[in-house]
Amino acid sequence: MTTALLAAGCGGGGSSSNSGTGGGGGGGGTATIATPGPPNVESLIVDGGPPTLPAPSINTAFISVQVCLPGTTTCQTIDHVEIDTGSVGLRILADATDTSGATFSVPLPAETADINGSNALLAECLQFADGASWGSVNTADITLPVSGEHATNVNVQIIGAAATGGVTPPNGLCVPKAPLMQENTVATFGANGILGVGPFTNDCNDVGPCSPGAAATYYACSSASNCTITGYTASLAQQIPNPVFLFPKDNNGVIIELPGVADDGAASLTNGALVFGIGTENNNALGSATQLLADPDTGLISASLGGSQYPDSYLDSGSNGNFYSSSIAPCPSPNTVWYCPSSTVNENATLQGTNGTMAAAPFNVANADTLFMDNPAFTVFPELAGPAGCTAQLCSLDLGLPFFFGLNVYTGIENPTTGSAPYFAYISN
Amino acid sequence: MKSIRSLICAILLGACGCAPALAALGGDAASVESDRASLKGALRVTERVDYAVHEIQTAAGITVREYAAPDGKVFAVTWRGPGRPDLGQLLGKYAEQLAQGPRAPHYNHHHLNIQTPEVVVQSTGRTRLFFGRAWAPALLPGNFSLNDIN
Numbered sequence: 001m002t003t004a005l006l007a008a009g010c011g012g013g014g015s016s017s018n019s020g021t022g023g024g025g026g027g028g029g030t031a032t033i034a035t036p037g038p039p040n041v042e043s044l045i046v047d048g049g050p051p052t053l054p055a056p057s058i059n060t061a062f063i064s065v066q067v068c069l070p071g072t073t074t075c076q077t078i079d080h081v082e083i084d085t086g087s088v089g090l091r092i093l094a095d096a097t098d099t100s101g102a103t104f105s106v107p108l109p110a111e112t113a114d115i116n117g118s119n120a121l122l123a124e125c126l127q128f129a130d131g132a133s134w135g136s137v138n139t140a141d142i143t144l145p146v147s148g149e150h151a152t153n154v155n156v157q158i159i160g161a162a163a164t165g166g167v168t169p170p171n172g173l174c175v176p177k178a179p180l181m182q183e184n185t186v187a188t189f190g191a192n193g194i195l196g197v198g199p200f201t202n203d204c205n206d207v208g209p210c211s212p213g214a215a216a217t218y219y220a221c222s223s224a225s226n227c228t229i230t231g232y233t234a235s236l237a238q239q240i241p242n243p244v245f246l247f248p249k250d251n252n253g254v255i256i257e258l259p260g261v262a263d264d265g266a267a268s269l270t271n272g273a274l275v276f277g278i279g280t281e282n283n284n285a286l287g288s289a290t291q292l293l294a295d296p297d298t299g300l301i302s303a304s305l306g307g308s309q310y311p312d313s314y315l316d317s318g319s320n321g322n323f324y325s326s327s328i329a330p331c332p333s334p335n336t337v338w339y340c341p342s343s344t345v346n347e348n349a350t351l352q353g354t355n356g357t358m359a360a361a362p363f364n365v366a367n368a369d370t371l372f373m374d375n376p377a378f379t380v381f382p383e384l385a386g387p388a389g390c391t392a393q394l395c396s397l398d399l400g401l402p403f404f405f406g407l408n409v410y411t412g413i414e415n416p417t418t419g420s421a422p423y424f425a426y427i428s429n
Numbered sequence: 430m431k432s433i434r435s436l437i438c439a440i441l442l443g444a445c446g447c448a449p450a451l452a453a454l455g456g457d458a459a460s461v462e463s464d465r466a467s468l469k470g471a472l473r474v475t476e477r478v479d480y481a482v483h484e485i486q487t488a489a490g491i492t493v494r495e496y497a498a499p500d501g502k503v504f505a506v507t508w509r510g511p512g513r514p515d516l517g518q519l520l521g522k523y524a525e526q527l528a529q530g531p532r533a534p535h536y537n538h539h540h541l542n543i544q545t546p547e548v549v550v551q552s553t554g555r556t557r558l559f560f561g562r563a564w565a566p567a568l569l570p571g572n573f574s575l576n577d578i579n
Binding site: 180181203212217334388 | 487490491492509510512513515520524527530534536542544551556558
């Protein structure tokens, strides 16, 4: 199992570089991709996700993660764990399979809460924009198999865990109604798990306890069928942390390095890299990357595009397209989540950090229906974009995975101890 | 008459055992208006020329705005905050309609965009910030611009 992983991740010597003709869409650009291996480079792929999915995932980047019973060698390596710079924490689906096809079954100890003198199991409902995931909070030793990065006794979420009610949570908790989806299985979630890598240190509150009611809400369960209805105030230590922040050394951010892709896409990408740490090794210096500081509470930067302002913007590897409000026509139902221009649109956005620093952000928007029809087996599409509502309350340009192709994108984790803000960075021409 | 606490509870927590909210999309905002005093500032109503905006803020910091026509019917809702409201409650009968349709897996955790002739739902969110809006095209007052949904 380990040999196969190394072979898949370290094929070829040296680093690969990609140069293109420049321009938008992520298809051009020059980026040197670090070679997977110790001390800090994990192999990163983009493909359709676990083979059992009813439909393939698109524009989703995955790694493998080894999860162990703390202090032991009782471990399983789970493949197709999504890499998401838009969330925080390691979460594994209870029905995930490991690289040999066995169901996840490491008996991770439960995180507990003292409720009236007895131990209750800690559970969490994590909201997504399109649904919610419910699961138990457990402790694990985590090792990234190719780089060797590790952290011990880390709180993780086991989504759909039987110990806290399984796939259908008790008391109707965390069961979103249509149009939202319950995402407590691999098939409904779209991956074996998700590793949220930034840019915060905890999934709820970096500096204090987690009050129920926000996207990450914790609950205490006296049994699988009995969880507190009104939520539980989880302490700082009880929350799900950003595992990267707990690495011994390369713990202040990540760099996502994916090759450039032709305009109409690719079947898959197998030679990407997830680099841990920024400025901590000889392969992760900021160099000439433009650093865009983000708001310390929301992790947002601002953007402008074609004379319109998008004050609440961000870069997000967990978004499978670029999303923003535009006059481009959405695709006909049922693909209304994507844009379908009559011909490819070349956009030129400008991003701005809270420190005033600016960076150019060009990208292309192609007709999504045409892209899917021309290459139905592809899972990589650099020119996918779709609508996002824009209001006076909030207007955002979300640069998702398409923006990352051919560009090394840094996500800097906020440090509550030093007070340093979260940030994004990339080399902008 | 439902108290505003049960309204917020039902919309935003979804699991407190309270009765369903009245001021869902397509529902009547009148009960929200009449309970405003008991909220001690947590509900704010802004009257505009052709519609009123009822703004509710929760303890968790989520702001929900409901747009009501002169006859009290809610034709649009927006939300912004560190989490999202229970859309099933907020969308009322439109959620039931959407539940009837085919439910293919979505695999996009940070965006949802649904457009049917009856309802449009746009939901966006990632750690620390969620926002979105929904409206019923058939209920929009005349001369109302979508740009006013803010």
